[in-house]
Amino acid sequence: MNAHHLRAIILKLQDRLSGDDRKRLHFFFGQDVPRRIRDDPSLGGTLSLMECLFDQDKINEENFTFLIHAFEAIQCVDAAKLLREHMRQIQPNEIKQSMRSLAEIMPITIKQLLDDQQDDKYGTQRCEFSLPDSNIYDNNKVVTNSNDADISPTTAIIDNQTTPPLQLKRKQIFSTTLILWICLCLFFVMLIILLGAISRIYIRRELQNNLQLKENILAERKKCNETIQRLNDKLKYGHGVRNIPWIAVDARWSSNGVTVAGGNGKGNATNQLNHPSDLFVDGDQIVVIADFDNHRIIQWKKGDANGQIIAGGNGEGNRLDQLDHPSSVLIDKETDSVIICDRLNRRVVRWSRRSNATTGEILLNKVHCRVLAMDDQKHLYVSDTEKYEVRRYQLGDQSGMLVAGGNGQGNGTNQFQWPTHLFVDRQQNVYVSDNSNHRIMKWNKGAKEGIIVAGDQSEGNTLTQSNYPEGILVDALGTIYVADSWNHRVMRWPQGSKQGTMIVGENDSGAGANRLNSPRGLFFDEHGNLYVVDCYNNRIQRFSIE
Structure with a gap:
């Protein structure tokens, strides 16, 4: 072609x-x-x-x-x-090619076949007759008779009709047999070629199908892994939701804490803190801290001696690149940002965690926020110490919905004296530290008043009392963990219990590894290790679960 x-x-x-x-x-x-x-x-x-x-x-x-x-x-x-x-x-051309290939493999046989076809065409045969074998020399050049006379070989051209019948019949049989063998060889050669082509197509198709199947499986596996990772992030730390681990009712923590941030005295260097108020720990065990009197948000990666400022740090002020006594912080994994309670600026702002971010954006304004929380529907909860209430906001909404308090200052079950730290469970029930009433209140979703779940509403250091409680955590069994601030300890209150047990700290302040000084925020990582904001020791302590 x-x-x-x-x-x-x-x-x-x-x-x-x-x-x-x-x-x-x-x-x-x-x-x-x-x-x-x-x-x-x-x-x-x-x-x-x-x-x-x-x-x-x-x-x-x-x-x-x-x-x-x-x-x-x-x-x-x-x-x-x-x-x-x-x-x-183009199939006939392929047959001609096959004949040429056979001619190269069996030249004598093919030549004989072509000669026979030529003889049949003209209807003549060339025959050589010779004398009996007894009178023939080996080289057939001289033949002698009984009289020793030289006789030359005789060659004659005869017509088919004069050819001896037996010799003609033998030649016809030989030609027919040869043609049959050639046809049979051609058939087998073509069959082998056809089977080879079919096998090649089948093998190639199977290999391609297997390759495509492998690619599909890998793609589906990648999608599944990504989905699982997103779900894990959502269950652990997604959208700023605090971790809700499964912890045994008789679990114990090390009595000595390990300092994971600060601990180098009060100051504004990157290895120091100044009265930290709250914290959040992400899935990589990066600790993000609201450094209250340094007017900044600083994060500590695991094992680092110094932190990294990711918001504020430009002095006290109300510019978009400044903070004024930030009291609470959340991590929003979806946008890789931190949401901050900018307390004395009476606003909630969001800063990107990326290193090139220099200013924040205002999410809520004119709100006297103390602490932030977020549920798995990405609703933002804000405790307001001026209005003695807790409100829930959809991001972008400035008015929000009242979910706890809002009935003025007081000690009734529908009131707060000084609402500080929050915790929201998966049923959107809200736990509130009613700081000056020395109690922890639980407001079920849609309730008009709360119930006391920790503390007996009197100031003291017995196991039934709290003294200006701050941070709250609730595990999957409903056990409540409270930073009993002025008692310098962390208490555990099993669900329905009338008294708690001390799990970290003592009843008096101190700077040792087994002591706390006015603990504030609390956080559990995915393993159940407890992180504590040790406010007046200007450090973050981690107590490992045993």
Whole structure:
């Protein structure tokens, strides 16, 4: 087949391919051709793809089976039909090629067959007669008779009608047998070629199917892993939700804490804190701290000696690059940012955790916030010490919804004296540290008043009392953990219990590893290790679960 005819076939193929067909074809051969050809589904790009397949000997002038399979796989029926019709037209040429191959393998046999065909055409036979063997020399050059006379060999041309019948019959049988053997050989050769082609197509198709199946499995596995990671992040730390671990009712923590941030005295260096108020720990055990009197948010990576300022740190003020006594902080994993209670600026702001962020954005304004919490629906909860209430906000909403208090200052079950720290469980029940009433209140979702779940509403240091409680945590069993601030201890109150047990600290202040000085915020990591804001020791302590 000449190059002009081959190009005509390829141009006809191009006419049957739409833009989408070319894109699918290039995608199908994505692993067989260079990337520049794969990513160029234009007419010229498709011609380059064909040339590449010719160069790789995946197709040739007489065999387009590989390309036909590709068109069938991308459901381009017209192009596949055109190539099949073309291959049927060139089939006789393939038979001639097979005959040429046989002539190279069996030249004598094929020559004899062709000679017999020539003899049959003219109806004559050339025969050589010789004298009896007893009178013939080995070289057949001289024949002698009984009289020793020289006799030359005799050659005669005779007509078929004069050929001896037995010799003619033998020759006919020999010619017929030879033709049958040649036909049988041709049949087996063609059968082997056909079986080889079919096997090659089948193996290639199976390999491609297996490769595609493997790619699909890997893609699905990647999606599943990403989904699992997102769900884990959401369950652990997603959208600023504090971790709710499963902790045994008789669990114990080390009596000596390990300092993970600060602990180098009061100051504004990056290895110091100044009356920290709250904290949040992400899944990588990065501790983010509201450094109250340094007017900044600072984070400590695990094992680091110094922290990194990620918000504020530009002095006390109300500019968007400043904070004024930040009292609470959350991590919003979805936006990789921190949400901050900018207390004395009476606002809630959000700062990106990325190092190039220099200013924050205001989410809520004119709110005297003390502490923030967030549920798994991304509702933001704010304790307001001026209005003695807790409100729930949808991000972007400035008015919010009252969920606890709002009935003025007091010690009734529908009132607060000084609401500080919050905890929201998965049922959107809200736990509030009613600081100056020395109690922990639980407000069930939709309730008009709360119930006392820790403390007996009197100031003191017995196991039934609290003394200006601050941080709160609630585990999956409903056990409540309270930073009993002025008693310098952390208490555990099992669900429904009338008294607690001390798990960290003592009843008096101190700076030792087993002491606290006015603890504030609390946090559990995914393993159940307890992080405590040791406010007047200007450090963050971690107590490992045993």
